Amino acid sequence: MARGGVGCRLSAPPTAFGAPADTAVTTVLLVRHAEKNTEWAGADQPLSTAGMLRAQELAHVLGKTDIAAIYVTPWARTRQTAEPLARLLGDSLTVVDSIDATVRGVLAHGGATVLVVGHSNTVPQILARLVGDRGLESLAVGYDDLFVVTLDPRRPPRWLRLRYRATPVSAH
Numbered sequence: 001m002a003r004g005g006v007g008c009r010l011s012a013p014p015t016a017f018g019a020p021a022d023t024a025v026t027t028v029l030l031v032r033h034a035e036k037n038t039e040w041a042g043a044d045q046p047l048s049t050a051g052m053l054r055a056q057e058l059a060h061v062l063g064k065t066d067i068a069a070i071y072v073t074p075w076a077r078t079r080q081t082a083e084p085l086a087r088l089l090g091d092s093l094t095v096v097d098s099i100d101a102t103v104r105g106v107l108a109h110g111g112a113t114v115l116v117v118g119h120s121n122t123v124p125q126i127l128a129r130l131v132g133d134r135g136l137e138s139l140a141v142g143y144d145d146l147f148v149v150t151l152d153p154r155r156p157p158r159w160l161r162l163r164y165r166a167t168p169v170s171a172h
Contacts, residue, residue: 024152024153025152026107026109026111026112027150028106028113028130028147028151029062029065029067029113029114029146029149030116030123030126030127030146030148031081031115031116031117031118031123031146032118032119032120032141032142032143033047033051033075033078033081033118033119034050034051034052034053034055034080034081034166035048035050035054035143036077044076044077046077047080050166051143053166054165055082055083055084057165058081058082058084058164059084059085059087059088061146062085063088066112066113067085067089067113067114068109068112069091069112069114070082070091070093070094070114071095071102071106071116071117072094072096072116072117073096073119074097078118078119079093079095079117081117082115082117099129102116102118102122102126103126103129103130106126106130107151120141123145123147124137124138124139124141125137127147127149130149130157130159131149131156131157131158132156132157144165145161147159148162
């Protein structure tokens with residue numbers, strides 16, 4: 001398992017001898033929403049202070065990535081996780097309400113990079129569907145996990161698990 005750190009950037013790999021990049025390769029970035037406010041009385045819990053910091057860090061980590069679309073669920077915590085990055089990129093959020101709709105949406109962006117912000121139970125299911133490995137459906141997903149899925153029609157899907165961390169608040 002690779003570990004990403006603060007300031008980690010994702011970009012397309014260099015091409016051999018200056019050849020044009022392969023536009024058939026789709027890159028899917030999958031994250032769980034940031035930490036939610038468990039003291040919130042209600043089902044649609046917003047992000048906690050730690051979650052807001054993590055959302056800012058996600059924007060920092062992915063801010064220079066050419067993202068074609070950002071998919072979130074109807075829940076506030078997924079939208080709030082993606083909003084700092086969407087603002088930075090000048091992009092809007094696409095709200096999807098099922099795993100099937102998410103996978104269809106992602107695959108419609110062939111040759112592009114797409115971010116999906118899901119939940120601890122949906123991220124593994126989406127990952128499993130994208131790479132064709134149902135064994136991944138029970139994968140435990142933390143707040144700091146960043147999955148990078150590469151879909152190339154000429155070879156089997158590949159995925160990588162990275163970590164990104166929010167900068168802790170220091171007490172003075």
